[in-house]
Amino acid sequence: xxxxxxxxxxxxxxxxxxxxxxxxxxxxxxxxxNAGAKVLxxxxxxxxxxxxxxxxxxxGYASISQGKSLTGTGTTTLSGLEVTxxxxxxxxxxxxxxxxxxxxxxxxxTNGVSIPNxxxxxxxxxxxxxxIVKSNLEYSLVYATGDVNAGQTxxxxxxxxxxxxxKLKLTISYKSNATSxxxxxxxxxxxxxxxxxxxxSPSN
Amino acid sequence: MxxxxxxxxxxxILIVAIVSMSVVYALLSQTLNINTSAKVVKSNSWNVxxxxxxxxxxxxxxxxxxxxxxxxxxSGTTTLQNLEVTxxxxxxxxxxxxxxxxxxxxxxKISTVELPNxxxxxxxxxxxxxxxxxxxxxxxxxxxxYASDEAETSYRGKALATDDxxxxxxxxKLKLTISYDSSATDxxxxxxxxxxxxxxxxxxxx
Numbered sequence: 001x002x003x004x005x006x007x008x009x010x011x012x013x014x015x016x017x018x019x020x021x022x023x024x025x026x027x028x029x030x031x032x033x034n035a036g037a038k039v040l041x042x043x044x045x046x047x048x049x050x051x052x053x054x055x056x057x058x059x060g061y062a063s064i065s066q067g068k069s070l071t072g073t074g075t076t077t078l079s080g081l082e083v084t085x086x087x088x089x090x091x092x093x094x095x096x097x098x099x100x101x102x103x104x105x106x107x108x109x110t111n112g113v114s115i116p117n118x119x120x121x122x123x124x125x126x127x128x129x130x131x132i133v134k135s136n137l138e139y140s141l142v143y144a145t146g147d148v149n150a151g152q153t154x155x156x157x158x159x160x161x162x163x164x165x166x167k168l169k170l171t172i173s174y175k176s177n178a179t180s181x182x183x184x185x186x187x188x189x190x191x192x193x194x195x196x197x198x199x200x201s202p203s204n
Numbered sequence: 205m206x207x208x209x210x211x212x213x214x215x216x217i218l219i220v221a222i223v224s225m226s227v228v229y230a231l232l233s234q235t236l237n238i239n240t241s242a243k244v245v246k247s248n249s250w251n252v253x254x255x256x257x258x259x260x261x262x263x264x265x266x267x268x269x270x271x272x273x274x275x276x277x278x279s280g281t282t283t284l285q286n287l288e289v290t291x292x293x294x295x296x297x298x299x300x301x302x303x304x305x306x307x308x309x310x311x312x313k314i315s316t317v318e319l320p321n322x323x324x325x326x327x328x329x330x331x332x333x334x335x336x337x338x339x340x341x342x343x344x345x346x347x348x349x350y351a352s353d354e355a356e357t358s359y360r361g362k363a364l365a366t367d368d369x370x371x372x373x374x375x376x377k378l379k380l381t382i383s384y385d386s387s388a389t390d391x392x393x394x395x396x397x398x399x400x401x402x403x404x405x406x407x408x409x410x
Binding site for chain 2: 068179186188
């Protein structure tokens with residue numbers, strides 16, 4: 001590498017570092033207002049995860065398929081659940097906490113909530129069965145009873161302060177006013193939701 | 205340290221610094237995932253429907269008529285439709301009986317019964333004479349009850365109601381009657397067509 005090239009590269013890297021520092025400082029300016037905290041302070045932690053995953057009482061003939069309960073306490077992914085529904089009105093719920101165990105306030109990012117639309121999922125089966133299931137299977141993810149936003153779907157801007165937890169309720173059901181069921185068993189997979197949390201301003 | 209080695213070291217440090225800051229920044233967001241699936245079991249567990257073979261011939265009283273091709277028909281298994289009756293005099297009526305069956309493996313009960321609101325039905329006549337329409341609104345009658353020969357004696361003649369049961373492997377015989385009240389003292393001066401006489405009975409698991 002030539003002398004001039006190295007000089008140019010050093011200059012470029014310094015500019016990059018300074019730019020990122022400036023950008024980063026701008027992003028953390030509010031932190032500094034609150035406590036004069038150092039962004040890179042090693043005591044600051046970022047830890048958001050699920051906890052206290054509890055199955056509710058099934059309604060009607062709903063059940064959890066053998067060995068397929070919802071798991072993932074302590075992690076950032078809940079998975080494994082398969083709900084079996086047999087009749088109109090069947091439903092099964094789970095409650096779980098979203099825990100901010102870090103020291104940085106969090107909030108749901110813009111466009112940070114993705115709730116599955118059953119009608120748009122790939123369902124395998126006969127045309128008639130697929131139509132029946134798509135029009136009658138329901139999915140709900142809301143804040144649970146006791147939360148200030150109970151009954152509401154998580155939304156962009158919803159806060160999760162450092163040390164706070166919020167309880168969510170997931171429900172999968174078959175419409176109570178459904179007039180038909182599929183002629184063969186239909187499994188709907190890929191009913192996936194996600195919530196993106198990002199750092200929020202420090203509390204005043 | 206030579207000038208050459210010093211510059212190489214500076215470059216390395218700067219690269220590490222930039223990469224480190226990128227990593228720190230990337231960590232401050234978190235995606236939480238909830239992945240599930242559902243299985244809907246085939247319909248032999250839940251099967252509540254109208255039995256198409258149970259639809260009776262209409263019982264006509266007075267001058268009542270059911271035009272050919274306008275009889276009560278079944279569509280699919282859960283909808284009865286197509287009926288158009290003609291009533292000409294006070295006391296005229298048309299009655300059908302039919303059965304709702306539960307051949308599934310789950311007991312059922314009625315959660316809601318929605319009968320047509322005659323005041324909100326659609327009334328039309330050739331000249332839309334208000335007095336004629338009001339007359340029909342006043343005297344047209346609609347009734348959906350259990351039949352007089354329904355097997356469960358306590359249900360006979362009773363209007364369908366919330367929590368009425370329909371156990372698995374059982375049926376209920378229902379009666380639909382559309383009539384012009386026998387106490388009416390007048391009939392419209394021209395034919396009045398009434399549409400939107402739709403009823404809905406919702407069964408849920410018991």
